[in-house]
Amino acid sequence: MKPVEFSKEERAAATAKLRAYFRDELDQELGQLPAEMLLDFIGREIGGFFYNRGLYDA
Numbered sequence: 001m002k003p004v005e006f007s008k009e010e011r012a013a014a015t016a017k018l019r020a021y022f023r024d025e026l027d028q029e030l031g032q033l034p035a036e037m038l039l040d041f042i043g044r045e046i047g048g049f050f051y052n053r054g055l056y057d058a
Contacts, residue, residue: 004047006039014039 006014015035022030030038 004043004051006043011036011039 015032018035018038019030019032022028022035
């Protein structure tokens with residue numbers, strides 16, 4: 001399965017959302033590098049499930 005790839009702007013927005021979620025919901029500070037690594041993991045390991053579900057629902 002090909003990993004999900006994002007533009008620079010999309011990566012910045014997504015990592016900002018991840019950092020805000022960790023801060024607001026989990027009371028944890030997530031640094032920029034860990035947020036980028038988490039985004040890469042989600043895109044590589046989980047993103048395909050969302051993509052396939054979207055195709056199925058369409």
